[in-house]
Amino acid sequence: MASLPPKHRLQSSAADSAATGQHEHHRPRGLMRWVLTTNHKEIGTLYLIFSLTMFLIGGVFALVVRAELFQPGLQLVQPEFFNQMTTMHGLIMVFGAVMPAFVGLANWMVPLQIGAPDMALPRLNNFSFWLLPIAFTLMLSTLFMPGGAPNFGWTFYAPLSTTYAPPSTTFFILSLHIAGISSILGAINIIATILNLRAPGMRMMDMTLFVWTWLITAFLLIAVMPVLAGVVTMMLMDINFGTSFFNAGGGGDPVLFQHLFWFFGHPEVYIMILPAFGIVSVIIPTFARKRLFGYASMVYATASIAILSFLVWAHHMFVVGLPLVAELFFMYSTMLIAVPTGVKVFNWITTLFRGSISFEPAMLFAIAFVVLFTIGGFSGLMLAISPADFQYHDTYFVVAHFHYVLVPGAVFSIMAAVYYWLPKWTGHYPHLRLSQWHFWLSVIGVNLTFFPMHFSGLAGMPRRIPDYSLQFADFNMVSSIGAFMFGLSQLLFVVIVIMCVRGGKTAPAKAWDGAEDLEWTVPSPAPLHTFEHPPQYRPVEH
Amino acid sequence: MRIRHVWMTAGMLVAALMTGVSGPLLAADWNMPVGVTDVSREVHSLHMTIFWICVVIGVVVFGAMFYSLFRYRHSQGAKAATFHEHTTVEVIWTALPLLILVGMAVPATATLKKMYDASDADLDVMVTGQQWRWHYSYLGEDVEFTSNLATPREQITGDSAKGDHYLLEVDEPLVLPVGKKVRLLLTADDVIHSWWVPELAVKQDAVPGFVNENWVRINEPGIYRGQCAELCGKDHGFMPVVVEAVEQEQFDTWLAQRKEAAAQEAQGVDREWSMDELMARGEQVYGSICASCHQADGSGLPPAFPALAGNQALLDDPGRHVDTVVNGVSGSAMPAFRTTLNPVEIAAVITYERNAWGNDSGEVTQPAEIAAMLAE
Numbered sequence: 001m002a003s004l005p006p007k008h009r010l011q012s013s014a015a016d017s018a019a020t021g022q023h024e025h026h027r028p029r030g031l032m033r034w035v036l037t038t039n040h041k042e043i044g045t046l047y048l049i050f051s052l053t054m055f056l057i058g059g060v061f062a063l064v065v066r067a068e069l070f071q072p073g074l075q076l077v078q079p080e081f082f083n084q085m086t087t088m089h090g091l092i093m094v095f096g097a098v099m100p101a102f103v104g105l106a107n108w109m110v111p112l113q114i115g116a117p118d119m120a121l122p123r124l125n126n127f128s129f130w131l132l133p134i135a136f137t138l139m140l141s142t143l144f145m146p147g148g149a150p151n152f153g154w155t156f157y158a159p160l161s162t163t164y165a166p167p168s169t170t171f172f173i174l175s176l177h178i179a180g181i182s183s184i185l186g187a188i189n190i191i192a193t194i195l196n197l198r199a200p201g202m203r204m205m206d207m208t209l210f211v212w213t214w215l216i217t218a219f220l221l222i223a224v225m226p227v228l229a230g231v232v233t234m235m236l237m238d239i240n241f242g243t244s245f246f247n248a249g250g251g252g253d254p255v256l257f258q259h260l261f262w263f264f265g266h267p268e269v270y271i272m273i274l275p276a277f278g279i280v281s282v283i284i285p286t287f288a289r290k291r292l293f294g295y296a297s298m299v300y301a302t303a304s305i306a307i308l309s310f311l312v313w314a315h316h317m318f319v320v321g322l323p324l325v326a327e328l329f330f331m332y333s334t335m336l337i338a339v340p341t342g343v344k345v346f347n348w349i350t351t352l353f354r355g356s357i358s359f360e361p362a363m364l365f366a367i368a369f370v371v372l373f374t375i376g377g378f379s380g381l382m383l384a385i386s387p388a389d390f391q392y393h394d395t396y397f398v399v400a401h402f403h404y405v406l407v408p409g410a411v412f413s414i415m416a417a418v419y420y421w422l423p424k425w426t427g428h429y430p431h432l433r434l435s436q437w438h439f440w441l442s443v444i445g446v447n448l449t450f451f452p453m454h455f456s457g458l459a460g461m462p463r464r465i466p467d468y469s470l471q472f473a474d475f476n477m478v479s480s481i482g483a484f485m486f487g488l489s490q491l492l493f494v495v496i497v498i499m500c501v502r503g504g505k506t507a508p509a510k511a512w513d514g515a516e517d518l519e520w521t522v523p524s525p526a527p528l529h530t531f532e533h534p535p536q537y538r539p540v541e542h
Numbered sequence: 543m544r545i546r547h548v549w550m551t552a553g554m555l556v557a558a559l560m561t562g563v564s565g566p567l568l569a570a571d572w573n574m575p576v577g578v579t580d581v582s583r584e585v586h587s588l589h590m591t592i593f594w595i596c597v598v599i600g601v602v603v604f605g606a607m608f609y610s611l612f613r614y615r616h617s618q619g620a621k622a623a624t625f626h627e628h629t630t631v632e633v634i635w636t637a638l639p640l641l642i643l644v645g646m647a648v649p650a651t652a653t654l655k656k657m658y659d660a661s662d663a664d665l666d667v668m669v670t671g672q673q674w675r676w677h678y679s680y681l682g683e684d685v686e687f688t689s690n691l692a693t694p695r696e697q698i699t700g701d702s703a704k705g706d707h708y709l710l711e712v713d714e715p716l717v718l719p720v721g722k723k724v725r726l727l728l729t730a731d732d733v734i735h736s737w738w739v740p741e742l743a744v745k746q747d748a749v750p751g752f753v754n755e756n757w758v759r760i761n762e763p764g765i766y767r768g769q770c771a772e773l774c775g776k777d778h779g780f781m782p783v784v785v786e787a788v789e790q791e792q793f794d795t796w797l798a799q800r801k802e803a804a805a806q807e808a809q810g811v812d813r814e815w816s817m818d819e820l821m822a823r824g825e826q827v828y829g830s831i832c833a834s835c836h837q838a839d840g841s842g843l844p845p846a847f848p849a850l851a852g853n854q855a856l857l858d859d860p861g862r863h864v865d866t867v868v869n870g871v872s873g874s875a876m877p878a879f880r881t882t883l884n885p886v887e888i889a890a891v892i893t894y895e896r897n898a899w900g901n902d903s904g905e906v907t908q909p910a911e912i913a914a915m916l917a918e
Contacts, residue, residue, distance in 0.1 A: 072708065073700045079776045080843070147845045153773045159750065160733040160775060164673075164875045166846060248751020249872070254734060255749060289616065291626040319736060319771075320747045321754035324658045328651060335643045339636060346635045349607045354623035358616040367611065371604060378596035385646065387653040388589045390745045391574050394736060394771040459571040460740040462771045465779030467698060469709045471571055 035130070038122035039528055040107045043129050045425075047104025048418075050132055052494070054096030055411075057140070059487050061089035066449075066483040069476045074467055082466035083151035084143065090154025091172075094272065095179050096136050098406065101414045102275040103128075103186045106214045109421065110190060112519035112526065113208050115199025115535045120192035128185035135178035142168035153464060155265070158246030158257040162238040169239060173232045180225045187221035190214055199518070201537035205299070208517050209292065212299050213278030216306045217271050223310075224267045231260040255320055262313035270309045273405060274302055276373075276413030277344055280366045282517065283420050284348050287363035288355030289514035294347040301340035301347075308337050318389045327386050334384035338377070345374055360512070361435035365416035368408055368443050376404030379454065394464075396475075397457025403450045407486075408443070415442070415493065422500050423507030427525035430500040438496060441489035448482025575741050578762045578787070582743035584653045592646060599642075660757040663725030667716070670882075671728070671735025671748035671770065673875065674777035674834055677882055678716050681727070685800040688882060689714050690830045691780045695838075698780075710767040713830065715784035719793035720760050728754045731877050733775060739768035739783055747772055760787040775875075777834050811885050811909045817893070820906060824894025827887045832895075835875065840899040846875060851899035860905060864892055868915065885913040 028036055037043060064085045068076050077085070107125065111118055119125045142149040147166035150156065161169060194215045198207070207215075234257075237243040244250025246257045277298075285292045292298065314322060314330040322330075348370050357363075379401040383389050392398060422430050456475035461468055468476065510520040518537070522530045576586045614620040666681040672688075679686035692711045696702040705711070718724050728737055730748040738745040746756040760766075770781035788796065829838065832850075836842050840851030850856060856863050867888055870878030879888060889909040896903040 072704060074698050075700065079779065083773070083776065083778075151775075157734055157773070160773065164733050164775060248749075252751070254751060288614075288622065290622040291624070293626050294628075294632055295626065297627075297632050319745045321749065321752060324655065327654060327658075331650065331654070332647060335647060338643060339639050342639045343632070343636055345603060349603065349610065350628075350631075352607060352610040352614070354620075354625075355610070355614050356616045356620040356622040357611060357614050367607075370607065374600070374603065378600060381596060382589070382592050385588055385592050385650045387585050387650055387657060388592065390657070391585055391589065391740060391743055393745055394738075455572045458574045460575070460768065462738070462769050462779075464773040465769070467709060467779050469707070470704060 036126070038118075038126050040111050040119045040122070040125065041425075041526060041528060043119075043125050044104045044107030044109075046129050047100050047107055047132075050129075051097050051101035051104055051414075052497075054092050054100070054136060056490065056494075058089050058092035058097055059490060061085045061092065063483060063487050065089060066480040068466055069468070070480040071477070072468055072470055072473050077466070079466045080148060080151060083153075083464070084149040086464055087150045087153055087156075088139075088143065091139065091150070092136070093406075094154060094268070095176070096132075096139075098272045098410050098414070099183065100132060102214070102217070102272070102410075103183075103190075105210075105275070105279070105414070105417050105421075106186075106190055108425065109417075109519060110193055110211055110214060111197070112424075112522065112530060113211050113517050114194060114197060114202060115518050115531050115537060116193060116197035117529065117531050117534075119189050120196055121189045124185050124189055128182045128189065131178050131182035131185075135175045135182065138171055138178070139175040142166075142171050145171070155261060156235075157261070158235060158238070158254050159248070162235050162246055165239065170236065173236045173239075176232050177229060180229050183221050184225045187218035187225075190218040191222075194218075199531070199535045199537040201539070203539065205296065206537065206539040208278070209281035209295070209298055209302075210275070210278035213274040213281075213302050216302050217274045220267045220271050220274070220306055220309065224264045224271075227260060227264040228268075231257065231264065234260075255317075258317050258320060259314070262316045263310070265316065266313040267306075267309040269402075269405075270305060272410045273373075274306065276369065276410045277302060279413045279417045279420075280348065280369050281344075283362050283366040283416055284351050284370075286420070286512050286514040286516070287360055287366075288352050288357050290351060290355035291516075292347070293350040293353075294343070297343055298347055301343045304340040305337060308333065308340070312337065315384060315386075315389070318386050319393045331384060331386040335381065338381050338384075341377055345370065345377070356514075360419070361430065361432070361439055362416045362420035364436070364439045364443075365412045365419060368439070369412045369416060372404055372408030372412070372443075372446070376401055376409055379404065392457065394462055395457035396453040396461045396463055399463050400450050400453035400457060403453070407450065408446050412442075412446075418497065420512075421519075422497070423511035424519055424522075424524050424526055426501050426504075427507055428500050428504030429507050429511070430496050431504060434492060434496050434499075438489055438492045441492065442486060445482050445486030445489055449479050449486055450482075452476075452478045452482075577741045577743050578760055578764065578766065579742055579758055580761070581653070581657055581758075582741065584649075584656070585743045588650055588653060591649070595642060595646065657756075660725050660755045662723065663757060664722040665719065665724045667718070667724060667726055669716075669726050669728045669737050669748060671730035671732075671737065671774070671781075672877060672882065673732050673775050674770070674781040675831070676712075676716075676735075676737070676770075676781070676783060677731075680797070683797060683801070684804060685797060687714050687800070688830070689716065689784070691777075691782055693780075707767065709780065710769070710782045710784070712782055712784045715765065715786040717786045717788060717793060717796050718758070718760060719790045720763050720787045722790065723757055723759045726756045726758065728756065731882070732875065734772050735770050735774045735781070736772035737768075737783055738771040739766050739785055741766040741768075742785065745771055760785075763787050763789060780834075807884060807886060811913045814910075815886075815889070815906075815908060817897075817906050820890045820893040821897060823886065824890035824892070825898070827883065827891040828894050828898075831879075831883070832891065840895070840901070850895050851901060853901075857896065857901060857903055860892075860896070860907075863896070864888075864907065864912070864915070867892055868912070880916060885909045885916060888912045 027033055068082055145168040149168055150172045152161040194211055234245040238245050238247055244252035246252045246254050248254060281292055281298055311333045312330060315334040383392050383401060419430055452475040456472045461472045507524040509523050511524055574586055574589050576583055668679040668681055670677040676689045689712045692713045693709050697704045728746050728748040730750045735748040736745060737748055742758050744756050744758050746754050764787055766785045768783040770778055835847040836850050842849035868880045870876050886909040889907045889912045892907045896905050
C-alpha cells in the first residue's frame with residue numbers, strides 16, 4: 001500500500017491479477033478470440049490497431065496528393081483520381097483513423113480510470129468495433145468500382161455528390177451509415193460506463209479530464225451522428241429514388257445540404273479534439289509533477305465548447321450567400337469559442353508554471369500539442385472574422401488551419417496517449433531514443449508540411465486543385481517534402497510500438513513517478529481483468 | 543568548447559539553408575493582397591489586425607510556456623508547487639479575451655455591412671458557373687460570352703514550357719469599368735462553384751437554383767486573376783477568373799464592339815452554312831465547351847462521360863442528339879446548352895460531332911433549324 005499514490009487509498013486491487021487466471025480456459029483461441037472478445041482491453045487494442053491501419057492508408061492517399069502537388073503541371077495522376085484521393089484521405093482520416101483511435105483509448109482507459117471492471121455493455125462494444133472493418137472495407141472498395149471512388153471531397157457537397165457523383169456513391173453512403181451506427185453505439189456504451197460504473201466514492205468532479213472530455217464527446221456523437229445519417233439518406237433518395245432534396249432543378253435546395261452537413265460537421269470537429277484536450281490534461285500534470293490547474297474550469301470550458309459547437313456551423317458557409325444577420329450571428333458565436341479554448345491553454349501553461357518538468361516522449365508530444373494546436377486556434381480566430389474569411393475561405397489557409405488542429409492537434413494527442421499508456425498496456429517502456437527521433441521527425445515534418453500552406457493560401461491558392469499556377473510552386477514543394485518526412489517517420493512509430501509489445505525496459509505498476517490516476521494502481525501490463533472488486537475511491541481534498 | 547563548436551556549425555548550416563531557400567521563397571507572395579478596391583483594403587486591414595492580435599497573444603502565451611519549461615526542469619532539481627486554482631486569475635483570463643474579441647468584432651461588423659450593400663449599382667453582370675467555365679452576361683446590354691481556360695494542354699502535361707500566367711489565363715476576360723459600382727449576380731447551371739478574385743476581395747458561391755449578390759468597385763485599371771474556389775468536379779483547378787478593369791471610355795468602346803459582333807452572329811442564323819464552315823466553327827466550340835468531359839478525340843471518360851466517337855446510339859438518332867445538347871440530360875452531368883450557346887454554335891457543334899473522329903455521317907445541321915426549334 002505504501003507504493004500507491006497518495007491521492008487514492010485502495011482496499012484491494014492486487015487481488016485482480018490473481019483472479020485473472022480463472023477466466024483464461026473459457027476463452028476461444030486464435031482468431032476467434034479477437035472476433036468474439038467482449039473484453040474492453042482487447043476491444044481497445046482492436047480499435048487502436050484498426051485506427052493505425054487506417055492512418056497509414058489515409059496517409060498513403062495524402063502522399064499521392066502531395067506527390068502530384070510537388071510541382072506545377074500534371075505528372076502522376078489525373079484530376080479525376082486526384083479528387084478521389086483528397087476525398088478518401090479526408091474520409092479515412094476523420095472516420096477511420098482519428099475517431100476510432102479515441103474510441104480505442106476510451107475502451108482501454110475509461111474503465112481503468114474510473115475503477116470499473118469493463119465497459120457497461122461488453123457485447124455492444126464488440127459489435128460496434130466489428131462494424132468498422134465492414135464499413136471501411138466497403139468504403140475502400142469503391143476505389144475499384146467503375147467510375148472510381150467518391151470524388152467530391154470529404155464534405156460531399158450536393159449536387160456534386162448526388163446528380164454529378166460516380167455510381168459508387170451509394171456504397172459510400174452505406175459505409176457512412178455503418179460507421180455512424182458504430183459511433184453511436186460506442187458513445188452510448190461510454191456514457192453508460194461513466195455514469196454507472198465509477199468506483200464507489202468517485203464523484204463526477206473526481207473523474208480525470210480524459211473521462212470528462214469523453215463523456216461530453218459521447219453526448220456530441222449521439223446528438224449529431226443521426227444528422228449525418230439523415231443527410232446521407234436524403235442523398236441516397238436523390239440519387240436512387242428520384243427525390244429532389246438537394247436538386248434545384250426539382251425544387252430542392254443545395255444549400256440545405258450544407259446546413260445539415262455542418263450541423264453535424266462542426267460538433268464532429270470537436271468530437272475529434274475534446275478527447276485530445278482530455279489526454280493532454282492528464283499527461284501534463286504527470287510530467288510537471290503538479291496537479292492540473294483549474295480542474296473545474298477545464299470541465300466547464302469543455303462543456304461550453306460542446307454547447308457552442310451547435311451554434312457555429314454556418315461559419316463554414318460564409319461565402320454561400322447567407323443573409324447579413326446570419327453572417328453576423330455566426331461570426332460572433334465563432335469568436336466566442338476562443339474564450340473557453342483560451343482558458344484551457346492558459347490552464348495547461350499554469351500547470352507547467354512552478355512544476356517539476358521532465359520531457360518523456362508523451363510529454364514532448366503533449367507540449368507540441370499545446371503549441372501547435374494553439375497556432376491552429378489562432379488561424380481559427382482569423383477565419384472567424386467573416387469579411388476576412390471571404391479571402392481565406394476554401395484556400396490552403398483553411399487547409400493549414402484544420403491540419404494544425406487535427407494533425408499536431410488530435411493525432412499528436414493520440415501519439416502522446418500511446419507513449420503515455422504503452423507501459424500500462426504492454427508492461428514495457430517504449431524505446432526512448434527511437435521515440436525521441438519519432439517526435440522530432442514528426443514535429444519538423446508536420447510544420448514543414450502545413451506551415452507553408454498558410455502562405456500559399458493567403459497568396460491565393462484554392463484547396464482541392466490538382467495543379468496550380470507558378471507563384472505557389474515553392475510553398476508546395478516544401479509542403480510535399482515535409483509530408484513525405486512526416487509520413488515516413490510514422491513507420492518508425494509502427495516499429496516502436498511493435499518493439500514495445502515484444503519487449504523493452506520493464507515498467508512497474510506506476511510507470512511515471514508523477515502519475516496519480518487509478519490506472520497506475522493496477523499492475524503493468526494490465527491483466528485482462530481489473531477492478532473485479534471495485535476500489536474504494538477517496539478523492540483528494542479540493 | 544565542443545558545445546560552442548556544435549552550435550556554430552548548426553548556426554552556419556541554418557544560415558546556409560535560409561539563404562538557399564529564401565531566395566526563391568522571397569520572390570513569391572506571402573500574404574493576402576491589399577487589392578484594388580476600398581473593400582479589399584478594409585479586408586486586408588482586418589486581416590492584419592487580427593493577425594497581429596494573434597502574434598501578441600502568441601508571444602505572451604508561448605513566452606510564459608517556454609519560460610516555465612526551461613525554468614522548472616525536473617533535471618535541474620525543480621520542486622513542484624502545490625497550487626491548483628486561483629479565481630482572480632481565471633476570471634481575468636476569461637474576461638480579457640472577451641474584451642479583445644468585442645474590440646475586433648466592431649470593425650469587422652462595419653466592413654461586413656459595406657460588403658453586403660449592393661444597392662445603387664451602375665452595371666449589373668450575371669455570372670454563371672458551369673463545369674468548368676464562367677459565363678458572363680451584361681444585363682440589359684445584350685452582351686454575353688463564355689470565359690474558358692486559355693492555357694494550352696501541352697503546358698499542363700509538361701510538353702511545353704509553362705507561361706507566366708499558367709492556369710490563370712482565359713480566352714475572354716470579364717471586362718469592367720473602373721470607378722463604377724458593378725453588381726455581380728451569381729448562379730450556377732450544374733454544381734456549386736465559387737467566383738473568386740483575391741485582388742477584389744470578392745468570393746461568392748455560385749449555387750444552382752439561387753442568385754447570390756455581391757458587388758465591386760475597382761479603383762485601378764489592370765488585369766486581376768483568380769480561380770474557382772469551390773470543388774466542382776474534375777476540372778475545378780482549371781477554371782480561372784480573369785477580370786480586366788479599364789477606363790469607362792475604353793469599356794464603352796469594347797461594349798459597342800461586342801454588341802455589333804453579337805448582331806452579326808444573329809444574322810448568321812438565317813443563312814445557309816457550308817459543311818466546312820460548320821466543321822471549323824464546331825471544332826472550336828467543341829474544344830472550349832465539350833472536350834473537357836468528352837475529350838478532344840471524342841473518347842469520353844465512361845461511365846460519367848460517354849464516348850461520342852463511334853457512338854451508334856448517337857449516330858442513329860439525330861433528333862435525340864440535338865435534344866441532348868439543347869436540353870441536357872436530367873439526372874446526369876450533361877447540362878442544357880440552350881442559353882449558353884447560340885443557334886450557330888449549337889448547329890456547328892452537332893455537325894462537328896456527327897462528322898469528326900470517323901463518325902462520318904455526312905449530316906449537316908443548319909443554325910436555322912436550331913433557331914426554329916428554340917423558338918418553339
